[in-house]
Amino acid sequence: MLHLTLRNLCHKSSFFQHNLQKGIVAKLKVISVQNKIPRRLYSNTQDNDQYEQIYFGSLAPQIKAVKIFSLTSSVAGLMAQPIIVKQASQIGSTSLLVIICSMVGFFTFITPLLLHFITKKYVTEIHYNPSNSTYKATTINFFLADKELEFKCEDVHVPDIPGMFTSMHVKGKPLFIEARHFENPLHYAKIMGYDKPMDFKLGEVQDSDNNNK
Known part of the structure; x- marks a missing residue:
């Protein structure tokens, strides 16, 4: 009888230890998963926060509003x-119908395209990543969504004669920025290449003088 009692106690204790171990292992797995998630989130936010x-x-809010x-x-x-064309056709004047359709078409199609052509070069924001010396310029596309362009100083070309609303060309794309x-x-000077030694092209002038002689 004593032997059976001891065996039952051993069996119960081993069963209890087994369940306890399973519970501890399950809790450790949950803790490890919970620890991994914040680390991943922290690493992603850290990568995004590298750009400052x-x-x-200053004209970005006004451009978006317009x-x-x-x-x-x-x-x-x-x-x-369709309503305007229908009402204009009832008048019976062909010239008036053409004028009304032209005005409606101009304000409907031409104005947004012209406005986008002027404002697509305007840089609303520039972020800088000091770890790899990379810049990120933000512009506004036709549908008011932000469009980002990553570049380095080597990708910037400053034309001798700037075009309309153009300060520089970045990877062949004209952009407009203001120094103030x-x-x-120092970032403006670095982007525009003002920190580099200036080339006055004196050699070309001397060669042209020699050719004239």
Whole structure:
């Protein structure tokens, strides 16, 4: 009888230890998973926080507001165009119908495209990554979404005669920036290449003088 009692106690203790071990292992797995998730989130936020803002275009809010108004008026013009054409056709004047359709088409299609052509070069923000000396310029596309362009100073070309609303070309794309909106003017000088030695092209002048002789 004593032997059976001891065997039952041993069996119960081993069963209890087995369940306890399973519970401890399950808790450790949950803790390890919970620890991995914050680490991954921390690493992702750390990668995103490597870029620091060094430039903000003061005209960005105004440009967005004007483009919103332009796109809204274009959508309204498209919706109202069948009604306007129908009402104009009832007048019976062909010339008046052409004039009305031209005005509606101009404000519906031409104005948003012209506005986008002017504002697509305007840089709203520039971020800098000091770890790899990379810049990220942000512009606004036709549908008011941010468009980012990563570049380095070697990718920037400053034309001798800047074009309309163009300060520089980055990877062949014209962009417009203003020096007074940089938090640190050294970044502007570095992007525009003002920190490099200036080339006055004196050699070309001497060669041309020799050819004239």
